[in-house]
Amino acid sequence: MKFKTTLLATTALTVAAVSAQAQDMADSMTLVSWGGAYQNSQQKAYVEPYLADNPDVTATWDESSAEAVAKLRAMNEAGNVTWDLVDVVASDAMRLCDEGLAMELDHDEILAPAPDGTDASDDFGDLIVSDCFIPQIVYSTTFGYRTDMVPEGVEPPSSVCDVFDLETYPGKRALQKRPIDNMEWALYCDGVAKDEIYDVLGTDEGVTRALAKLEGIKDEVVWWTAGAETPQLLADGEVFMGSTYNGRLFSAIAEQDQPIGMMWDMQSFDLDGWIIPADLPEDRLARVLDFLYFATDTQRLADQAAYISYGPARESSAPLVGEHAELGIAMGPHMPTDPANATNTHLYDYEWWADNRDDLDAKFQSWLVN
Template sequence: MAARSVAKAPQPRPKPNVRMSDALKLVSWGGAYQHSQDKAYVDPYVARNRGLNVSWDSDSPNAVSVLRKGDATARSWDLVDVVAADAIRLCEGGQAERIDFDRILAPAPDGTPPSADFGKFLINDCFVPQIAYSTTIGYRTDLVGRQRPGSICDIFDLRRFPGKRALEKRPINNMEWALLCDGVPESRLYEVLATRRGQDRALAKLDTIKNHVIWWSAGAETPQLLADGEVVMGSAYNGRLFSLIADYGLPVDILWDRQVIDLDGWIIPKGLPADRKARVLDFLYFATDAQRLADQAQYIAYGPARRSSATLVGRHKDLGVDMKRHIPTGQGNFATAMLYNYDFWAEHRSAIDSRFSAWLKR
């Protein structure tokens, strides 16, 4: 994602006509991700708003059920971090506010409207994306031979890259990669995958490596298999692969071709009192500008969701590595990226899951 200009501080958001609340309750995931949010934009926002009390609830995994229940816990939440699929459910269910992005968010440093700067990552009217993460391929540089993988289709090339692979034990991503590597153009990918014949075609392609696959269900499995040398390559979350490379110094590299991007970001719960909503909008304007999203990548290997953030990404605060090389939206990494198809999998997931499970047992 190429940036359009050198960043400069955005104009401050005009103060609302109502008094802003002196407290802000944020909901996120805990751990390293929440820490990255704290350091990148909560701490600097609090420094500009003395007396503001920001608190966290690390309950994002249960956000949909809590907000749909609408109990005292839900009513205490001001801004909630969710994955994109949950944002779609909450928006369709009426538990999340609809947002005029170009009115409430900061423009890019060169004045590009937020809607253009976020682009296709604005998946609906309720969701403000913060980060892009991906499922992609990691491989052992010392086990693949002189010629390193350069295409997603190298997963299926047992002659040039012999050895075990690790793939997630579900059809998502695997079916898309199989069809692409069987010659289906990306423009027709989901048209073909929606048909029984297309599903047969994807499974037939996966048949060619089935006996060489270790299937994983937990995100930690492929990194461990790579670390132990039990597989030469495997699909994994990009942040897990970054840890193998940067934290542990293992001979692992990332194949970014046809990485499948997913998103995480904010939703505003429906029905906030005016003073709390005013505070939320003021915080969102600050926390999702180009510089703040770029700053988050200094703490964790996720890509900022704005195009204008790309060249602003610096080095990891603790490890000192250039994070542009290690994030899904980094220059050179994003060229063939595919955005997770939320609508397709919402409609077809159940049927394709059944077919995939039956195929695994054959």
């Protein structure tokens, strides 16, 4: 009799514990991402597997990453943040962290260690550029060109400076309508050493110099604001070469068979990852942390690379990168971090741009409209 009571009590306790745990975690999540192929890679690599393990959880996507900073600020002011996890580029993560809109995290505490036991913060290393930021991928902004528009008798363009060389490579260019990257490339091609670019750009003369270099091609430039524009402009033959995200070029080349060539020279590395909005209710936060632990582990980040050619942010994921899920081609050589592609790269200085973005943007836009 006593045994039975004990058994019953234990069962009751277990049930209570399980249901208490279930109550502690919300059963739905709103994830914010970029839409398109990138969001699809996230869906396939870790959202679907996570939902399969947790059948009573639902995940909703909101394709608002491009306006995430403004929307999150508006939600915060209204006191009703409906997002649980937001995918943003690193510079936006810094802004959100500065504005107090993103939660500060202890990476070692909430993220899985690498399979060999290395702490998460060491595994991600320098890529944790902000206390609020959990990096997922390394992508790069780089150039693609129409292989069939290369003038006869000329080598295809291989250096970023060919973009500024209208004599050898006549034709239109597509550049992003912002100073970031363009100013650095301009200075580099104007003869500034790579490690001095930001020192030079910090002076008025440096800005004038960069804009003067860009002035040389200004009449031939189509300025883009959305990453999808350049592949479209290249596909239409509207431009000869253009900058965009390497994953967009990969999909135009490998998936759509467009006559486009990659130029990896001076590719500008950037990061994309998650932030958790500040002040989430406890149950939602618990759910998000549970999901994050799973979604940012070594295997999941490596899986994501099977759907899109962006490099996993964990060092331990790199050896696990396999083949494209549909095309069956090895993804390694298409990663921006592949040694063959990364012979000459440009490292974007987040802190510097956070300080100087407003000022340089005013100058850049003023130059554009005049």
